[in-house]
Amino acid sequence: MRATMRAREPHPAPPPPAARGHHGLAASFGFAWTGLAETALRDRNLRIHLALGVLAAAFAAAAPLSPAERALLLVLVALVPAAEAANSALEAAVDLASPGRSEGARIAKDAAAGAVLALAAGSVLAFLAILPPAWPALWARAGALAPAAAGALGTAAAAGLLPGPLPGGRGVRAALALGGLAGLVPLARAAEAQAGTAAAALLLALAADAARRRAAR
Numbered sequence: 001m002r003a004t005m006r007a008r009e010p011h012p013a014p015p016p017p018a019a020r021g022h023h024g025l026a027a028s029f030g031f032a033w034t035g036l037a038e039t040a041l042r043d044r045n046l047r048i049h050l051a052l053g054v055l056a057a058a059f060a061a062a063a064p065l066s067p068a069e070r071a072l073l074l075v076l077v078a079l080v081p082a083a084e085a086a087n088s089a090l091e092a093a094v095d096l097a098s099p100g101r102s103e104g105a106r107i108a109k110d111a112a113a114g115a116v117l118a119l120a121a122g123s124v125l126a127f128l129a130i131l132p133p134a135w136p137a138l139w140a141r142a143g144a145l146a147p148a149a150a151g152a153l154g155t156a157a158a159a160g161l162l163p164g165p166l167p168g169g170r171g172v173r174a175a176l177a178l179g180g181l182a183g184l185v186p187l188a189r190a191a192e193a194q195a196g197t198a199a200a201a202l203l204l205a206l207a208a209d210a211a212r213r214r215a216a217r
């Protein structure tokens with residue numbers, strides 16, 4: 001593979017020095033946020049993770065869990081999109097280094113996809129380990145938690161659909177974003193830990209920003 005890569009076109013020259021390295025922390029944060037939002041635009045898998053992440057964050061917010069269980073769920077809610085973004089970065093780097101089809105490109109891409117799969121599978125197992133002990137208390141409060149559950153479903157649908165190709169233009173996206181935002185209200189009211197609500201809100205904000213970027217294209 002090395003011999004193949006040496007024979008290919010060199011990478012494009014980096015931007016001139018004035019455009020690099022002369023920005024503050026806020027700008028660096030902006031570049032990172034842009035990377036996540038643009039990945040959500042391109043990558044259907046990340047959009048699925050955004051929707052599932054909202055549901056997991058809502059569970060972490062409203063279910064009777066220990067602080068350690070909530071923390072584990074919220075870390076996983078962040079880690080899965082992080083792994084998907086890293087996978088997307090690796091795919092882009094491989095396509096840049098090896099534009100045609102090659103066995104090396106396949107191995108690299110499949111290994112990175114496998115890393116995301118392993119993390120997603122571990123997240124599901126962690127959820128399955130945490131759910132049964134919490135279930136009786138959740139079931140006992142089913143009536144009180146129903147609005148939060150409905151709100152979380154609406155927010156999850158908005159987070160998953162907003163960055164993707166949608167029929168209907170800006171009006172549909174705005175309605176979906178407002179519906180997703182409204183879904184956070186009953187969740188915040190029912191939440192035992194607002195960190196979970198904040199995580200759901202962040203995922204929705206990322207999806208809404210991705211939708212804004214798609215509309216501006």
Ligand SMILES: Nc1ncnc2c1ncn2[C@@H]1O[C@H](COP(=O)(O)OP(=O)(O)OP(=O)(O)O)[C@@H](O)[C@H]1O
Nearest residue numbers: 043045098099100101102103105106107109110113
């Ligand atoms: N440049 C390439 N050379 C050889 N095989 C490749 C190359 N790019 C992708 N593949 C392989 O083709 C298959 C499909 O890859 P592709 O990226 O289209 O879909 P995917 O793995 O489902 O990812 P995604 O859902 O992110 O698009 C995978 O086995 C992948 O490793």
